């Protein structure tokens with residue numbers, strides 16, 4: 232990994248641990264975000280993440296631009312939310328057509344497993360996130376330690392799958408069939424379309440139908456009582472083979488590092504060394 236991306240602690244671990252003690256979850260998100268933004272250099276093409284943790288990174292980038300510590304940044308937003316937030320912060324925006332290679336993406340995650348596989352998309356923008364972060368030389372994930380899991384798909388949190396409204400009932404049945412017989416498996420469709428925070432879930436097709444009336448894609452949630460067992464890549468391939476499925480929220484092998492803010496300090500997980508205290 233090249234030196235521009237080397238994570239150097241800005242303060243001692245002890246000092247950071249003291250600062251983190253007694254902090255709220257949002258404070259921990261901010262701490263992780265600030266550490267990630269230390270990797271941003273003038274002139275970079277940045278992937279701008281979505282969600283409450285990424286918001287702290289955007290705010291910090293904005294402050295650095297305002298203070299003249301960063302210059303010539305262009306950002307590729309991973310959602311309409313990120314675009315609006317970046318525009319308000321005067322971060323110039325671009326897209327993957329103009330910049331097919333992104334220097335650095337910084338984004339939160341819903342869950343992170345020990346191999347740095349992620350679940351993302353609970354904020355409703357998994358497709359754009361996967362496109363931008365998949366095109367990034369480096370993808371740094373920022374989380375508080377509540378996001379760490381031993382296995383994806385458990386902890387009462389679903390794997391979101393984006394589907395198109397056309398033929399939705401057939402797509403749902405195909406998804407159901409894929410995991411038929413999997414212990415603890417349950418499937419629900421969010422009663423909110425893509426790019427909106429899910430507000431309710433339902434399993435009954437009669438309740439789903441009224442919501443599938445526009446041309447927006449929808450999120451189907453796959454619940455696994457005890458997490459996903461088995462080969463995640465094979466499951467990903469099976470999901471993407473279902474016609475009507477656009478993308479899913481498992482981000483496998485995309486994160487280059489994860490910055491975890493805990494009450495006792497900040498931990499870096501990266502591909503070379505799975506869990507380095509720093």
Ligand SMILES: O=C[C@H](O)[C@H](O)[C@H](O)COP(=O)(O)O
Pocket residue numbers: 280281282283284285338339340341350351352353354355356357360
């Ligand atoms: O679609 C949303 C994104 O994947 C978010 O990065 C993810 O949901 C984490 O969000 P937050 O930082 O708000 O917990």
